[in-house]
Amino acid sequence: MKKVIYLIGVLIAWGGIAQDKQAIKYAKTIKVDDLRGHLQILASDEYEGRETGTKGQKMAAEYIANYFESLGLEAPVDNTYFQKFNLTSSEISTSYFRKGEEKKMVFEDFIYFSRAETSGEEYINIVIADESDSNIKSYKDAYVAYRVQGFTRMQDRIEKAKEAGAKGFIEIIEPDDAFSSTLSRFSSFMQRPGLGLDGRDNEGSKMVLLGRETISWIFEKEYDQLNAGDKAQVIFNADYLDKPTETENVLGFLRGSEKPEEVVVITAHYDHIGITNGEINNGADDDGSGTVTVLELAQAFTNAAEKGKGPKRSILFMTVTGEEKGLLGSRYYTDFNPIFPLENTVANLNIDMVGRVDEKHSDNPNYIYLIGSDKLSQELHDLSENVNTTYTNLELDYTYNDENDPNRFYYRSDHYNFAKNNIPIIFYFNGVHPDYHKPTDTIEKINFDKMEKIARLIFHTGWEIANREERIKADEDKVENVAGN
Numbered sequence: 213m214k215k216v217i218y219l220i221g222v223l224i225a226w227g228g229i230a231q232d233k234q235a236i237k238y239a240k241t242i243k244v245d246d247l248r249g250h251l252q253i254l255a256s257d258e259y260e261g262r263e264t265g266t267k268g269q270k271m272a273a274e275y276i277a278n279y280f281e282s283l284g285l286e287a288p289v290d291n292t293y294f295q296k297f298n299l300t301s302s303e304i305s306t307s308y309f310r311k312g313e314e315k316k317m318v319f320e321d322f323i324y325f326s327r328a329e330t331s332g333e334e335y336i337n338i339v340i341a342d343e344s345d346s347n348i349k350s351y352k353d354a355y356v357a358y359r360v361q362g363f364t365r366m367q368d369r370i371e372k373a374k375e376a377g378a379k380g381f382i383e384i385i386e387p388d389d390a391f392s393s394t395l396s397r398f399s400s401f402m403q404r405p406g407l408g409l410d411g412r413d414n415e416g417s418k419m420v421l422l423g424r425e426t427i428s429w430i431f432e433k434e435y436d437q438l439n440a441g442d443k444a445q446v447i448f449n450a451d452y453l454d455k456p457t458e459t460e461n462v463l464g465f466l467r468g469s470e471k472p473e474e475v476v477v478i479t480a481h482y483d484h485i486g487i488t489n490g491e492i493n494n495g496a497d498d499d500g501s502g503t504v505t506v507l508e509l510a511q512a513f514t515n516a517a518e519k520g521k522g523p524k525r526s527i528l529f530m531t532v533t534g535e536e537k538g539l540l541g542s543r544y545y546t547d548f549n550p551i552f553p554l555e556n557t558v559a560n561l562n563i564d565m566v567g568r569v570d571e572k573h574s575d576n577p578n579y580i581y582l583i584g585s586d587k588l589s590q591e592l593h594d595l596s597e598n599v600n601t602t603y604t605n606l607e608l609d610y611t612y613n614d615e616n617d618p619n620r621f622y623y624r625s626d627h628y629n630f631a632k633n634n635i636p637i638i639f640y641f642n643g644v645h646p647d648y649h650k651p652t653d654t655i656e657k658i659n660f661d662k663m664e665k666i667a668r669l670i671f672h673t674g675w676e677i678a679n680r681e682e683r684i685k686a687d688e689d690k691v692e693n694v695a696g697n
């Protein structure tokens with residue numbers, strides 16, 4: 213069976229894509245030395261791990277924009293290469309419960325998280341609930357404190373409390389040692405400033421996790437004496453420090469010669485995780501490798517354009533910020549400010565980690581995991597396969613494309629924000645390695661020969677998508693599948 217499918221694949225390839233000498237010529241301008249040259253800079257200590265909102269990220273943005281300018285790419289955002297936007301950085305470190313002079317402090321006596329509006333100290337009513345919700349009428353305008361026997365999911369309890377008009381949600385964690393371990397685990401994590409898109413993630417109710425001791429203190433009652441429906445009042449200060457952080461996606465635009473309004477978007481995230489425990493995370497593979505690949509692709513396509521062989525459709529080269537904080541830069545682009553209409557966005561090729569070889573392929577570095585190529589468009593998948601057969605002959609590994617793969621990589625990089633808008637995507641990924649998100653993800657470990665091959669595969673794929681007669685189409689039935697997302 214396998215062989216038959218393979219044969220059909222080859223035949224389609226011969227029928228579908230003939231070798232284009234021009235494409236081969238410009239693919240060859242993508243070179244190991246150029247890739248290394250860019251990465252030596254972006255993954256150097258000077259860039260401090262490129263964390264969103266920091267000096268290192270700004271330096272990287274500047275470097276990329278300067279390079280786009282040197283290539284003569286158009287600056288598509290009000291004549292600049294920068295799509296700037298604000299993120300909210302929240303540090304929840306000031307909230308407490310108070311009764312008279314006595315206080316219970318966040319991250320000592322309870323855990324608190326929220327993006328809701330706050331207004332300093334206020335009296336709040338707390339009502340004890342159980343999972344049967346026997347006293348659901350009393351939830352309105354109160355903070356609902358659940359004692360959990362473990363029959364329902366927290367998400368469902370939160371929903372129910374919200375529906376009943378509750379102002380906040382409290383989960384009582386038992387026994388005591390379970391609470392203290394939750395406290396220590398969450399506290400260090402939650403005290404790092406978090407990032408959300410400014411003014412857009414501020415919905416949602418206030419949420420408190422606490423143990424038996426704090427709830428007994430609030431109710432002035434032994435924990436075992438508490439019953440569903442019991443009420444108490446306490447002063448709660450839900451304030452957190454909020455400071456806006458400006459960050460930017462970097463965009464360079466190459467106008468198509470025949471169908472300029474149709475745009476192929478090529479992305480990689482240029483941010484990384486910065487400094488942790490005093491050590492710089494250079495992020496050479498994640499995603500320095502993708503970023504420099506975008507730079508080389510931009511160079512190859514502009515070289516072609518200068519010689520009158522530019523793409524018929526337009527290509528947007530976009531390196532995005534905020535990926536490591538939750539795909540924020542790409543989400544800002546697709547959800548809030550698409551510089552080019554999404555209806556005219558033909559496809560997205562996203563490159564996130566293409567410079568390393570994983571355990572499984574240690575014998576053959578000439579591979580790449582493809583994710584998502586057939587999720588929305590069989591046509592795109594076939595094109596990608598045919599391009600590879602015609603030009604690059606890499607092993608295309610679809611392991612992570614499996615719906616049931618527990619890693620769910622399809623949802624974990626920037627292409628997803630395009631896919632959820634029914635734009636066909638391909639995600640290029642070399643798989644994980646022990647240096648992932650560690651200070652040891654450095655340039656010495658990058659396999660540049662492999663990276664050059666992957667970059668050329670992506671070049672040919674982009675070339676074909678941009679130059680083929682018919683625009684790549686999403687399949688009707690597949691679009692319906694994702695419409696609910």
Ligand SMILES: [Zn+2]
Pocket residue numbers: 481498499535564565
């Ligand atoms: Zn990444």
